[in-house]
Amino acid sequence: MKVVNLLAVVEQDKCRGCRICEFVCPVVAIKMENRMAVIDNGRCRGCAACEQRCPEYAISMVKREQPVFVKVDVSAVDYTQIEELCTKAKFNPEQLICYCTATRAEEVAAAILQGAESPEELSYLTGVRTGCKVECIQPLLRLLAAAGIEPRRPKDGWQWYGKTVTVWEIPEEVKQKYASRGFYFDEDIELLNRIVEAPLQGRSDT
Amino acid sequence: MHSPLVPIPPRASQYGIEPELVKTRVSELPRMTSVLLKELFPDLPEVIYPSSEGLDAIRKASVAALQKVDMSKIKPEHSVNILASHHGFTLLGGEPYAELLRTIRDVVEARTGCHNIRLRAGVGLRFRETEEYIKRYGLDKDFNGKAIGVAPIDQGIAIETEIGTLYGIKKVYDADWIIHAHNSDVREVHFHRQVDRAVKPFGMSYARIETRSTYHQNLGPRAANFTARAIFDSPFVQSKFAFAAFLTMAPNGIVGVDVDSNLYALNDRVTEIGCRYYGKMMTLLGEIDECIAALDFPAPAVYVFSAGVIYANFAGANTDLYDLELPLPAYTWYTESFYGKLGRPLLDEIPPMNKAIKMTVHNYAWTGYPCAFFTEHIPTVVVGQEQAELFNRDPQNLNYMKHAVVSESTEDAMEFAYKASGTRKVIVFDGAMGGINVSEPLAELLLKKAPEVSERVEETLLPKWLRQRGVRL
Ligand code: SF4
Numbered sequence: 301m302k303v304v305n306l307l308a309v310v311e312q313d314k315c316r317g318c319r320i321c322e323f324v325c326p327v328v329a330i331k332m333e334n335r336m337a338v339i340d341n342g343r344c345r346g347c348a349a350c351e352q353r354c355p356e357y358a359i360s361m362v363k364r365e366q367p368v369f370v371k372v373d374v375s376a377v378d379y380t381q382i383e384e385l386c387t388k389a390k391f392n393p394e395q396l397i398c399y400c401t402a403t404r405a406e407e408v409a410a411a412i413l414q415g416a417e418s419p420e421e422l423s424y425l426t427g428v429r430t431g432c433k434v435e436c437i438q439p440l441l442r443l444l445a446a447a448g449i450e451p452r453r454p455k456d457g458w459q460w461y462g463k464t465v466t467v468w469e470i471p472e473e474v475k476q477k478y479a480s481r482g483f484y485f486d487e488d489i490e491l492l493n494r495i496v497e498a499p500l501q502g503r504s505d506t
Numbered sequence: 507m508h509s510p511l512v513p514i515p516p517r518a519s520q521y522g523i524e525p526e527l528v529k530t531r532v533s534e535l536p537r538m539t540s541v542l543l544k545e546l547f548p549d550l551p552e553v554i555y556p557s558s559e560g561l562d563a564i565r566k567a568s569v570a571a572l573q574k575v576d577m578s579k580i581k582p583e584h585s586v587n588i589l590a591s592h593h594g595f596t597l598l599g600g601e602p603y604a605e606l607l608r609t610i611r612d613v614v615e616a617r618t619g620c621h622n623i624r625l626r627a628g629v630g631l632r633f634r635e636t637e638e639y640i641k642r643y644g645l646d647k648d649f650n651g652k653a654i655g656v657a658p659i660d661q662g663i664a665i666e667t668e669i670g671t672l673y674g675i676k677k678v679y680d681a682d683w684i685i686h687a688h689n690s691d692v693r694e695v696h697f698h699r700q701v702d703r704a705v706k707p708f709g710m711s712y713a714r715i716e717t718r719s720t721y722h723q724n725l726g727p728r729a730a731n732f733t734a735r736a737i738f739d740s741p742f743v744q745s746k747f748a749f750a751a752f753l754t755m756a757p758n759g760i761v762g763v764d765v766d767s768n769l770y771a772l773n774d775r776v777t778e779i780g781c782r783y784y785g786k787m788m789t790l791l792g793e794i795d796e797c798i799a800a801l802d803f804p805a806p807a808v809y810v811f812s813a814g815v816i817y818a819n820f821a822g823a824n825t826d827l828y829d830l831e832l833p834l835p836a837y838t839w840y841t842e843s844f845y846g847k848l849g850r851p852l853l854d855e856i857p858p859m860n861k862a863i864k865m866t867v868h869n870y871a872w873t874g875y876p877c878a879f880f881t882e883h884i885p886t887v888v889v890g891q892e893q894a895e896l897f898n899r900d901p902q903n904l905n906y907m908k909h910a911v912v913s914e915s916t917e918d919a920m921e922f923a924y925k926a927s928g929t930r931k932v933i934v935f936d937g938a939m940g941g942i943n944v945s946e947p948l949a950e951l952l953l954k955k956a957p958e959v960s961e962r963v964e965e966t967l968l969p970k971w972l973r974q975r976g977v978r979l
Pocket residue numbers: 310314315316317318319320321322336337353354355356357358359
C-alpha cells in the first residue's frame with residue numbers, strides 16, 4: 301500500500317536519450333520517444349529511481365496535486381489461498397516485505413492471485429519496491445515462484461536479474477564448512493519457520 | 507564536567523535540510539556537558555586522528571601500511587578499481603577516509619606504474635550520496651576524472667558462488683584488479699552482528715539489489731552476512747582481488763591503517779577491536795535507565811553517531827547485540843518485518859525497542875533510509891517544518907511524520923521533551939570526536955557505570971563473543 305505523492309518530470313532539453321531511467325524504473329513507466337525519455341504519469345509511482353540515476357540531472361520529482369492511493373484489496377481474495385501462497389513462499393501473511401511502504405506479504409499474494417505476473421506489475425499495483433527500491437525484490441520473486449510464475453525480465457532493463465538462494469536452500473556442506481565462524485543457519489531456519497507459522501493478528505477469528 | 511564538544515557541522519546535501527536551517531545544536535543548550543571516552547574506558551587505544559598532526563597522520567600511516575603489501579601483480583598496462591563506500595565519509599568529518607583513498611591511489615601508481623586507477627564508490631540507500639562526497643573532497647580531481655558513485659540499481663553482473671548466483675554492480679568489477687578500501691567502524695552491528703564485518707561491502711555497497719535483498723530478506727538475521735562471504739570467495743572476485751586497506755577505528759577515533767592481501771586475517775583483527783571497544787561502549791549505553799535521545803548529525807536518523815555508536819544500535823541496546831545466541835535485536839529489518847497488523851511482534855520473544863529512550867528529539871538528520879519504525883515506537887519531536895516536509899517527500903519515509911510532532915525550534919523541542927518524558931538525562935548523537943555530549947545527570951551515570959561494564963566485557967562477554975565468531979586472541 302502506498303500513497304504516491306510525487307511524480308517524475310523530465311526536462312526535455314537536458315535529456316540525452318541514454319535510457320538509464322528506462323532501465324531502472326521499477327514499474328516500467330518510462331519509454332523513449334524520439335530518443336527522449338517520456339514518463340507515463342498515470343503509471344509513475346514516485347520512487348525517484350530515475351531522478352537519482354539520470355547522469356544529466358534531467359529528471360526532477362514534483363509534488364502531485366492529487367496523491368494517488370495504491371492498494372490491492374486483500375478481501376477480494378479467499379484468505380485461505382493467500383495463506384497457502386505465503387506459507388509456500390515461507391512468509392507469514394502479515395510479515396512486512398517492504399519497509400518503506402509498509403506492504404505486507406498478504407497484499408502482494410492477493411495481487412498475484414488476482415493475476416499479477418511480474419515484479420513490475422506488483423510494484424505498480426501495491427507500491428512495493430517504490431521506496432528504497434532495493435530490499436524487497438527477493439520476496440516478490442519468491443511469492444511469484446511459489447505461485448508457479450516465472451516472470452519475464454523487462455527487455456534490456458536492469459530492474460532485476462534473478463531469484464537467489466534462501467536460508468532453507470543453503471547446502472549442508474556450506475553450513476558445515478562455516479559452522480564455527482558465527483553463521484547460525486539452522487537456528488535462523490528454526491526462527492523463520494516459527495515466524496511463518498505465527499498466529500495472525502489481523503483476523504477476527506484469531 | 508567539561509564543556510560540550512564541537513559537533514560535526516551540518517552538510518549541504520540533497521538528503522538533508524539546508525545547513526542554514528539548523529539554527530541551534532542540541533549541545534549548545536544549557537546544562538549540556540561532555541565526557542571523554544578515555545575517562546570512561548582508560549584502556550581505549552591511542553588514536554592517530556583526531557590529533558595535532560591532522561590528516562598528515564593518515565597519509566603517513568597509510569603509506570607505511572601499504573609498503574608491506576605485494577603489488578607485483580598490478581602491471582602498468584592494467585586497470586585498477588579502488589572500491590569505496592559512503593560509510594567511510596561519515597567518519598570524523600569524512601576527510602580521513604578521503605585521504606586514505608587518495609593515498610592508495612598515489613602509492614599504487616608510484617609502485618606499479620599503473621595509471622588507469624579509478625574510484626568506484628558504493629552507497630547505501632541514497633544513490634547519489636558518494637557522488638556528493640566525490641565532489642566535496644575533490645576526489646574527481648585527485649582521480650583525474652575517474653571517480654564515480656555506483657548504486658545497487660545500476661547495471662549488474664552475475665557472480666557464481668557456492669550458494670548459487672548472486673549479483674554485483676558491473677562497474678565495481680570492470681577493472682583487472684580491485685582494492686577494497688574500507689574501515690573497521692562497527693556501525694550496523696544489528697545487521698552484521700560483527701560477523702565478517704570486513705567483508706560486508708561485497709554483499710552490500712558493491713552489490714546489486716538482488717544480493718542486498720538476499721541479505722535482508724532471504725537468509726535470516728544471523729546468516730545474512732554470508733552473502734558477502736559467498737561473493738568475496740567466488741572465483742570471479744578472487745581473480746580480481748588485490749588487497750584491502752582499512753582505517754582501523756575505535757570509538758574515540760582512528761587507531762591506524764591496516765593493509766592486507768588476506769581479508770580474513772584483517773577481518774579477525776577487526777572483529778577483536780569491534781567486540782572489545784565498541785562492545786564496551788554499547789554495553790555501557792545499554793545501562794542507561796532513561797533518557798532523551800537527540801539526533802543531530804548529517805546522516806539518516808538510524809546512522810547518527812554518539813561515541814562511535816549509531817542510534818539504531820542504541821535503539822537496540824536493551825539486548826546484547828554481540829551475543830549470537832539472541833536471534834533478533836530490538837531493531838533490524840528482520841525484526842521490523844515481524845510486527846503484525848496490530849503493531850505487535852508476531853512472536854512474544856521479539857524484544858521491544860529500547861524502553862530507556864523516553865523521547866527522541868530529531869534536531870537534524872537526513873532522509874534516505876526507511877525510519878518510520880522509529881517514530882512509530884518512540885515518541886519523536888522533529889525540529890522545523892522544512893525538515894518535516896523533506897520527510898514527507900521522501901519515498902522511503904512517507905509514514906515517518908505520521909507518528910511525529912513538529913516543533914519550531916530546538917529549544918522548544920527539548921523543553922517539551924523534558925516535560926513530557928520527566929527525565930533530565932540527554933544523550934546527543936552529533937558525532938562529537940573523542941567524547942560524548944550528554945546532560946549532567948547522564949554524564950554522572952555513565953562515569954559511575956563504566957568500570958563495572960569494562961570488567962564485565964573483558965572477563966565474561968568478550969571471550970564469549972569471540973568464541974561465537976571463531977576468533978582466537
Ligand atoms: S536517464 Fe536522463 S538523460 Fe538518460 S534518457 Fe533518462 S532522462 Fe534522458
